Amino acid sequence: MARLPAGQRREDFITAAVQIIAERGVHGATTRRIAERAQAPLASLHYCFHTKEELFLAIYEDMAATQLREGFHVREGSGLGRAAAGLLRQVAAWFGKEQTYAQAQLEMFFWVLRQDSDLAKRLYQVHLDMLEGLLRQGLRPDDDVKLVEVLARTIASVADGLVPQWLTFKDPVMRDTTVDVIAESLERLADAHRIPQVTAAG
Known part of the structure; x- marks a missing residue:
């Protein structure tokens, strides 16, 4: 060998x-x-x-690295709302393409949650950190930075629901329609929380 x-x-x-x-x-x-x-x-x-725990953590870290490597991106300064909407669509498309990863993630996470809640938090945090880092790239001066964590958790929560739905129905129209509704809502939310900028007097 x-x-x-x-x-x-x-x-x-x-x-x-x-x-x-x-x-x-x-x-x-x-x-x-x-x-x-x-x-x-x-x-x-x-x-x-x-240990199995080391292997599971490595799987989650590898999944996050693969997502970044294979095209998860946010245009710098594009605005927090647009960044969140685009990122949600990318996450949904990735899980649609990588069904093996999606299935494994579901199986693995609930097993870990029953075995070791602290490890489950560490695994989940890997993805939250990735999402927050990407969203920060899209920040504009008038964006509310406090929304970054909220939007990252929202994207993760939506993905958690989309994965079993996709694996059950495998209906791209259902998936994309659902994602579009939520993506537009995230964009409106971020736009509604923009911070007025004070311009210097000429």
Whole structure:
């Protein structure tokens, strides 16, 4: 068996774990199955991830990094409302494309929530931090910065509801119509909270 760099081996284990969790659920994602899917020795998996919790956190971090790498973006200074609306549409489109990740995330999160509420908070915070960072890129001087956290949580909450709906119906019209209504509402909310700017007297 070819010897792979540690970083590549970790990526292989993460990909294998996501696939098996989506197929069999968390309880079916044994370390042996993950190692077999990754075509790697079981000892290598235990070397890369000492616990299942470490593996799950790595999956969430990898998911956030993948979303950023594959096109989640906000135009700098575009305005908080437009940034939130665009970001929600990007999140919905990504989960529609990456159904395996979407299924695995659902399976994994509720299992973690039952096992370790502190770890569940850490996992959820990974995505909130990513969303907040992107929204801040869109801030204009007259935007209310206090809305950033609220909008990030709202986008995450909407995505949480969209994922099971999408996996159940797989109806892009239903998904896009729902997303458009909420995206427009987020944009109006941010616009309604703009802070009047004082201009210097000429």
